[in-house]
Amino acid sequence: MLTMDNVRKTYVVGDVKEEILKGISMSLHEGEITALVGPSGSGKSTLLTIAAGLQRASDGHVLFEGENMTTMRPEQVRNIRASKFGFVFQFAHLVPFLTVEEQLILMLDVSASKMKKNETKQEINKVLQLVGIEHRKDAYPSSLSGGEKQRVAIARAIIHKPKVLFADEPTASLDSKKSNEVMSLIRDLTKTLKMTTLIVTHDEDMLRYADHIIKMSDGKIL
Amino acid sequence: MNIALKEIVKNKVRFSILGSIILLVSLLTFIISGLANGLSQDNASLIKDLPSGQLYMNKEAEGTYNLSRIDPDIQEKINSQQKEAVAFSIQMGFLNDESGKQRSVAFVTSTESKLFQKVKPGEIVLDRSLEEEGIKVGDTLTHDQFSGKLVVKSFVDQKKFSHAPVAYISMENYKEIYRTEDMQLVFVPTAESSLLFKDLQSFSNRDFLKTIPSYSAEQTSLNMIIWFLVVISGMLFGIFFYMMNVQKIGLFGILKAIGLKTSDLFKMMWTQMLFITLSALALSITFSQLFTSLAPKDIPFILTIETTLQLAAVFLIIGFIGATLSGIQMKRVEPLQAIQQGEV
Ligand SMILES: Nc1ncnc2c1ncn2[C@@H]1O[C@H](COP(=O)(O)OP(=O)(O)O)[C@@H](O)[C@H]1O
Ligand SMILES: [Mg+2]
Numbered sequence: 001m002l003t004m005d006n007v008r009k010t011y012v013v014g015d016v017k018e019e020i021l022k023g024i025s026m027s028l029h030e031g032e033i034t035a036l037v038g039p040s041g042s043g044k045s046t047l048l049t050i051a052a053g054l055q056r057a058s059d060g061h062v063l064f065e066g067e068n069m070t071t072m073r074p075e076q077v078r079n080i081r082a083s084k085f086g087f088v089f090q091f092a093h094l095v096p097f098l099t100v101e102e103q104l105i106l107m108l109d110v111s112a113s114k115m116k117k118n119e120t121k122q123e124i125n126k127v128l129q130l131v132g133i134e135h136r137k138d139a140y141p142s143s144l145s146g147g148e149k150q151r152v153a154i155a156r157a158i159i160h161k162p163k164v165l166f167a168d169e170p171t172a173s174l175d176s177k178k179s180n181e182v183m184s185l186i187r188d189l190t191k192t193l194k195m196t197t198l199i200v201t202h203d204e205d206m207l208r209y210a211d212h213i214i215k216m217s218d219g220k221i222l
Numbered sequence: 223m224n225i226a227l228k229e230i231v232k233n234k235v236r237f238s239i240l241g242s243i244i245l246l247v248s249l250l251t252f253i254i255s256g257l258a259n260g261l262s263q264d265n266a267s268l269i270k271d272l273p274s275g276q277l278y279m280n281k282e283a284e285g286t287y288n289l290s291r292i293d294p295d296i297q298e299k300i301n302s303q304q305k306e307a308v309a310f311s312i313q314m315g316f317l318n319d320e321s322g323k324q325r326s327v328a329f330v331t332s333t334e335s336k337l338f339q340k341v342k343p344g345e346i347v348l349d350r351s352l353e354e355e356g357i358k359v360g361d362t363l364t365h366d367q368f369s370g371k372l373v374v375k376s377f378v379d380q381k382k383f384s385h386a387p388v389a390y391i392s393m394e395n396y397k398e399i400y401r402t403e404d405m406q407l408v409f410v411p412t413a414e415s416s417l418l419f420k421d422l423q424s425f426s427n428r429d430f431l432k433t434i435p436s437y438s439a440e441q442t443s444l445n446m447i448i449w450f451l452v453v454i455s456g457m458l459f460g461i462f463f464y465m466m467n468v469q470k471i472g473l474f475g476i477l478k479a480i481g482l483k484t485s486d487l488f489k490m491m492w493t494q495m496l497f498i499t500l501s502a503l504a505l506s507i508t509f510s511q512l513f514t515s516l517a518p519k520d521i522p523f524i525l526t527i528e529t530t531l532q533l534a535a536v537f538l539i540i541g542f543i544g545a546t547l548s549g550i551q552m553k554r555v556e557p558l559q560a561i562q563q564g565e566v
Pocket of ligand 2: 044
């Protein structure tokens with residue numbers, strides 16, 4: 001589904017060049033969760049954002065469905081992000097002036113999904129049920145708890161049926177009970193929707209939800 | 223789904239504040255524009271109402287109409303070439319009414335022309351504003367330098383010069399009062415600026431208005447205020463959207479990460495700008511038209527709907543520029559930096 005081949009990333013800060021990713025190769029598979037673990041600063045987020053087309057590698061290839069994302073035009077990459085990828089981050093980053101339901105409508109608009117209006121309603125209800133937040137459909141983000149927000153963020157990440165789900169520390173702002181709920185939710189969704197999921201975490205506890213574990217340290221896979 | 227309007231609905235107070243400021247600034251602009259136009263009519267409708275053409279005074283007058291003397295021979299020559307040409311004079315002065323009260327007027331006399339009132343000796347035609355002050359047709363008026371009497375024959379609408387009502391008198395009476403045989407000015411309707419006569423300086427109607435000292439002073443300062451207000455409103459839009467956008471940098475980053483285009487963000491901002499400006503302008507146009515119909519008669523205030531709409535269009539354009547300039551930061555937002563920033 002998604003393959004990385006000898007990916008390198010170098011940041012230039014002032015006169016100093018620093019290589020953050022030192023030749024990473026890995027593959028993600030459909031219906032499976034791959035967990036990326038490692039100490040803070042080891043380059044996990046950098047790797048995830050390159051895989052997700054949010055920034056470019058300095059060297060190497062990222063292949064999605066057989067096509068090389070590193071040489072695509074930015075508009076093509078944006079299009080893939082909008083229609084084929086889903087994102088969950090440490091914070092939910094919901095749109096403050098939209099209700100839970102509207103967050104999902106916006107995502108469907110952005111991904112240019114061609115659902116009809118009543119289909120959309122049904123789909124939204126289904127997904128909200130899936131993440132267990134259908135009773136807060138008309139609530140604004142400011143009235144939601146941290147766990148509820150993260151559930152909405154997950155709903156937004158999957159409403160357009162993405163091929164790949166990227167999650168960067170999705171549980172870092174939650175307590176351990178909520179963290180486990182969110183992780184088992186991501187696991188269930190990966191299985192039922194046959195998504196390819198890449199999850200970054202530094203919480204060893206969460207690794208039991210993963211199918212594959214990749215350990216990183218200092219920009220390299222151990 | 224229109225997220226631009228959703229944001230306005232959710233943040234009513236914030237957007238209403240911008241809307242009310244635009245409402246007040248545009249209303250003030252409309253009113254000052256109405257005042258500028260009203261004052262200009264009050265100051266020079268005698269000249270403004272002339273069809274476009276050329277005005278001539280002699281070169282020695284150096285652009286001061288009441289120092290100008292048109293040589294009768296030249297006047298004759300112009301008249302023989304240009305059938306429509308008319309020679310006329312304007313003199314500020316006073317009339318005494320029947321109760322002995324002094325009235326300040328602008329005496330105007332001219333050779334025969336349909337552009338000016340034809341008056342027989344001993345008669346006088348006045349601007350309507352004097353009728354409103356109690357002078358009636360048939361009243362007998364006097365002038366300190368004039369042996370005879372002037373009987374009010376009729377009134378004409380909106381003929382003012384230098385903020386004084388115009389008083390048309392006959393050439394004979396004029397010559398007696400001001401002890402001169404010469405006219406000050408010649409007007410040739412439909413003439414181009416290329417039509418020149420020896421020893422005469424030509425002015426378009428507009429240029430002639432500028433030679434009236436109070437006219438340029440009034441109009442320049444009022445127009446300066448108008449453009450100042452227009453620029454301020456543009457800056458208001460710029461600053462408002464800049465501050466809104468700075469607060470939303472994180473949000474923009476996330477929206478870009480999930481796949482929104484920069485152009486979608488701009489469209490969102492433009493929709494909001496249009497919505498706020500159009501609502502504010504609709505209100506201020508209504509208020510200014512209301513003011514036009516309710517304003518007391520003695521305030522020189524003329525605001526046509528055309529002028530209002532023209533200014534409204536300028537506000538829209540300026541608002542658009544202001545908002546767009548402040549939106550350049552939206553283009554620069556990187557999805558990545560927003561994600562790393564934390565909660566928005
Ligand atoms: N935009 C950037 N410019 C320069 N250095 C960066 C940038 N982003 C990340 N880094 C550096 O790269 C390293 C890895 O960061 P990151 O991928 O966020 O690690 P992790 O997610 O594993 O904690 C860190 O040392 C960080 O300071
Ligand atoms: Mg990280």
